[in-house]
Amino acid sequence: MMGLARDLEAALDLVTESEKVTIVSHIDADGISSASILERALMRERIDAGCLFVRQLEPFSIRQIPRDGSMCVFLDLGSGQQNLLEAHGFSRDRVFIIDHHVSQPCRDPYREVNALAYGYRKFSAAGMTYLLAKEMDPDNVEFAKLAVVGNVGDMMAREDLGLTGPAREIVKDGVAHGSIRVMERDLNCYGISTRPLHIALSYMDDPFVPGISNNSGGVLRLLQRLGVPLRNQQGDWSVWEDLSDEHRRLITSAIAQQLLANGKTHERLLTENYIFLDEARRTPLRNAGEFATLLNACGRWAKPLIGRAVCTGDRGGAYREAEHMLKHHRTVIRELMEYILDTGAIELSHLQYLHVGGRFPDTIVGIGAGLALSRLKREKPFLVMCRLPEDTNVTKVSMRTVEDVVRRGADLQAALVEAVAGCGGEAGGHRIAAGAYIPAEVEEVFVHQVNGILAGQLDKTGACHR
Numbered sequence: 001m002m003g004l005a006r007d008l009e010a011a012l013d014l015v016t017e018s019e020k021v022t023i024v025s026h027i028d029a030d031g032i033s034s035a036s037i038l039e040r041a042l043m044r045e046r047i048d049a050g051c052l053f054v055r056q057l058e059p060f061s062i063r064q065i066p067r068d069g070s071m072c073v074f075l076d077l078g079s080g081q082q083n084l085l086e087a088h089g090f091s092r093d094r095v096f097i098i099d100h101h102v103s104q105p106c107r108d109p110y111r112e113v114n115a116l117a118y119g120y121r122k123f124s125a126a127g128m129t130y131l132l133a134k135e136m137d138p139d140n141v142e143f144a145k146l147a148v149v150g151n152v153g154d155m156m157a158r159e160d161l162g163l164t165g166p167a168r169e170i171v172k173d174g175v176a177h178g179s180i181r182v183m184e185r186d187l188n189c190y191g192i193s194t195r196p197l198h199i200a201l202s203y204m205d206d207p208f209v210p211g212i213s214n215n216s217g218g219v220l221r222l223l224q225r226l227g228v229p230l231r232n233q234q235g236d237w238s239v240w241e242d243l244s245d246e247h248r249r250l251i252t253s254a255i256a257q258q259l260l261a262n263g264k265t266h267e268r269l270l271t272e273n274y275i276f277l278d279e280a281r282r283t284p285l286r287n288a289g290e291f292a293t294l295l296n297a298c299g300r301w302a303k304p305l306i307g308r309a310v311c312t313g314d315r316g317g318a319y320r321e322a323e324h325m326l327k328h329h330r331t332v333i334r335e336l337m338e339y340i341l342d343t344g345a346i347e348l349s350h351l352q353y354l355h356v357g358g359r360f361p362d363t364i365v366g367i368g369a370g371l372a373l374s375r376l377k378r379e380k381p382f383l384v385m386c387r388l389p390e391d392t393n394v395t396k397v398s399m400r401t402v403e404d405v406v407r408r409g410a411d412l413q414a415a416l417v418e419a420v421a422g423c424g425g426e427a428g429g430h431r432i433a434a435g436a437y438i439p440a441e442v443e444e445v446f447v448h449q450v451n452g453i454l455a456g457q458l459d460k461t462g463a464c465h466r
């Protein structure tokens, strides 16, 4: 696209003419992969770069940004916080934003390349950063893999069962470079490189397969019937990626039959999986989905620099620590899911909500909300609240919905931005996933206000009662 090519060129001039760059990025998989791509690309250009990771751009974190005259490049955040940048006196010629969140209207906008401005709805900040890096030096195609991790981490492959549009072009770069293998029409199942096969299959929830999902007995019987061994010749648990093509085909068709027998569609049974050929087998770095979880495990538990070290090639101390973080992350996510499902959500007319109090950190409740939605009423957006440990006067809000509801008119980012305007706070995100910080005393009013706004959004399209 012309506009994008021109804007990337302008961004390139701006960044490469800087003596020093301060990268400010988000603590999730997309933010960490974006920062790693840019930092490594700048290193190649011999430009001095420092890196700061923040949970969100808000009044507290914004004060941590060094004001040393360097060019501040905001990654995976910033577009939605331009008024805050202005209020903190960030000069327009020392700021550049690379983002994919909805932009905030601003009197005099900052310079940015935002995926949404080019019509790219399924393209994350790491994708955008990769395009800039490739513009700097064609050898930066080596970072295609990290861009794929960022995109997959932000769920850009979920709806279409694979990356599409410009994100798919990056996959092609990685394939040409020799670092990515695309497993086409592969099983839509998480954990293909590390999870023991019987566990990976029993965790399938998109599609939910009767007799298999949540049913380890059913899975064991199926594998026995098909003659697929639970352990490989070395005596280790079998994993999906290491099975023979024949065994993979047998399992896939048996699951398809199972869906058919239960009157369920198999349209979400197959997806594209992205394997990283230069990573060791049976490690969480071997495919895009698991790599993204590893980065989230670091960033969301306050160790984004460990994630960055893994992205920049550390397979020693930092990697071991990241594996440790991953184990912990998985345990807590499991507990969070159990808590949500055991406690149950309170239903209003157009949303369902739950307050987890101080039991879980604000950095992971959104992940729990997204995962739990597949087991709750999918047609009602889910809002989860939690207390902030460092300030009990502030409540963190995370919201998630599904594509069908977005198509019917729901826009979570717009709903939260409108609702915080009435009661104070900060909000932002996407149509399908958004978050906010609000004063704790307005929680009840806030939830009802969001419910009313969603009702209006869905009524406008005349579709909510269909």
Ligand code: C5P
Pocket (backbone or CB within 6 Å): 026, 028, 030, 076, 101, 153, 154, 155, 156, 366, 367, 370, 400, 430, 432, 433
């Ligand atoms: O800040 P950020 O954009 O990275 O937040 C991404 C979050 O939004 C992820 O937790 C992801 O689960 C969610 N998301 C989603 N579906 C999309 C895009 C994002 O669930 N299509």
Ligand code: C5P
Pocket (backbone or CB within 6 Å): 056, 080, 101, 365, 366, 367, 397, 398, 399, 426, 427, 428, 429, 430, 433, 434, 435, 436, 437
């Ligand atoms: O924190 P959570 O994962 O729920 O965030 C969902 C989305 O909303 C993310 O893309 C995040 O960057 C965005 N968000 C935001 N402003 C906030 C809170 C979250 O833009 N105050």
